[in-house]
Amino acid sequence: MREGLTVAGHRLTGRTRPSEVGTWADAVSPDGRPSGVLRFDPAAVATAAARERLVAAVGADVRLQEGGPIGLLPVIDLVAARDEVWLITARATPAVADLMATGRLDPGGAATVLLETAQALLAVHAAGPAHGALHAGTVVIGENGSVLLAERGLLRALRGETASAEQDMAAWAALAGALATHCGQGHAAAALRRASAAAAHGLAAARDTLLAERDAFPGMGRERLAHSAYGFAAPASPELPAGPAAGSSGGEAVTLLDLPNLDRPNAGDGPGDVMMRFGPGVPTETTAAQIWRAGQTHDAVTATHTGGPAPRRRRRRTTAWAGTLLLAILIAAAILWLRQAPGAPLAVSDVDVKAPKKTVHCDGRADFVGVVTTNGEAGTLRYLWIRSDNREPLEQEQQVSSGDTSVNLPLHWKVTGSGSFKGTATLRVLSPTTTGKPIQDKASFTYKC
Known part of the structure; x- marks a missing residue:
């Protein structure tokens, strides 16, 4: 897709990379922060059932992140315009696969990736869901060197399949093996292979194996990984498949996420309730909105709601009484404020x-x-x-x-x-x-x- 087009206010920069479910593009958010936009393959989201499963998967991620960082790439929104669906996230590059391909991932960085990925998966599994498509292309590096899981549950949702923790453990072991091969034949590569084998006993055992062999990974930690990811320039990549950008010239971008139960856990049919919206909708107008649109006076709007105009004499009497009461309250509050000495600050x-x-x-x-x-x-x-x-x-x-x-x-x-x-x-x-x-x-x- 051409540089400069926007998706729900996020301006694309022109750099893209392929995904199993569509195409990622780097973008800049309306407030100037780096963001990522994933355009789903139109064929994958062509049916209503596929979209419903996709909304449920993304909604689950939003709920997981409500409790604080959990190791998932933060989701900003899921939007649709005509027949296209876009996922908007925090910056989604570089992926571990990008760093491996450009030779920017050293053994310490590889160990950091595996350690934080294992910890993130353990946290996600403890909350209930699983990833379902873990590999070097779905693990991305944040600007501070943090390791984040991208595309959690998306591939399985579009296929109508269920992800499992066992699949994630096998995928983690395969990722550890690939990183061991990337690191060659030294002490670090052997330690990564041992961690890969330990995954057969669970991700906690694999994580502990890595921690026990920290000496094999000089420079292990986020600082070194952030340095490797800093200024990453992806190789030339093809444009996104032709199509309008949501919210630019291609029609209004409409959010598909409506999570009314985040603040009301007992509402609805359960914790997984997600409402889908495929049209812009018409919100109920407030009295203020009616006045702005129709140029009505407040008395006219009140008449529409009550069935007739209020008697002028009674309204004047009520207004005068309310004004006197309000003035008395303000005077009392001012006296109390003046009498109170300012307290010391909390320490x-x-x-x-x-x-x-x-x-x-x-x-x-x-x-x-x-x-x-x-x-x-x-x-x-x-x-x-x-x-x-x-x-x-x-x-x-x-x-x-x-x-x-x-x-x-x-x-x-x-x-x-x-x-x-x-x-x-x-x-x-x-x-x-x-x-x-x-x-x-x-x-x-x-x-x-």
Whole structure:
């Protein structure tokens, strides 16, 4: 597709890469951030049933990401225009396959890819779904070096098939084998092969095998991987198949995602409810919208809703009484505000993290509690829970009421698979602190299965 066309406001840059379900294109979002656009093969989404399954799969990803980063490529929207369907995501390049093809993936980067991919799959499997099409082309690298799973569930949904965790484990082992071959015959390649073999006992065992052989991978970590992905230039690629871009000259782009139950988990038929919309729809007009459209006065609109005009004398009396009451409230509020002396700002003086004392066993959960000591003032805490399994931390906020000198911040860490594992969680309070610098504490637990 030509550079400059847009999909729901996302301007395509001209760089594309093929996918099993369509064609990816790099884009720029309306606010100037890098984004990715996947145009589905029209034949794959030609039937209503295929579109329904696709919407359900993408909707499941949106729900998974509501709880914070889980290792999936963030979904922005799923839109349609005429007979075309487009998935809009965060930046979807480079893929691991791109780095391998251009020689930009070293052994440390390969180990980082496998480690974070295993962790992401474990998190996804714990939530219920599976990927179903894992390979070097569906694993992408974020700008900070994070490893993200793309196209989760899409291929299987379009085919009307169900993905399974067992298929993902086999695909992870195949990816580990391919990366081992890419790394040659050295110590690192042998370690990757051992990790591939360990996947037969579960992804947790494969992950632990990689962690136990960190010495074989100098430069292992996101920083090196981000450097490899920085400034990546894909080789020349063909244009997207001819067709209008959604929301440009090809008609209005209409979202297919309508997730009314995200804030109401008990509504609808279940947690998987997703409503599909294939047309622009006509929202119910508010009174303000009616006034703007028809140029009516407020009295005329009120008459339409009540069946007749309100008596003028009663309306004037009511208006005068309401005005007097409002003035009295404002005066009282101003007096109270002037009498109150401004309080000291919230400040954190200490952090104490408590971990489970007993060993966590098979498929168990480690419950941490971070106890934050404050000066008792009201305000907002900004903090991070940092886990030793390299899961990307998410900055969070906690409102603190006046008078509370101790605040509990919980962390629930679920572990699955066989083997042994020592996990460490660090609670880092970013602000506000008495020193002006972050304050943190950590604790560890042991997992055996």
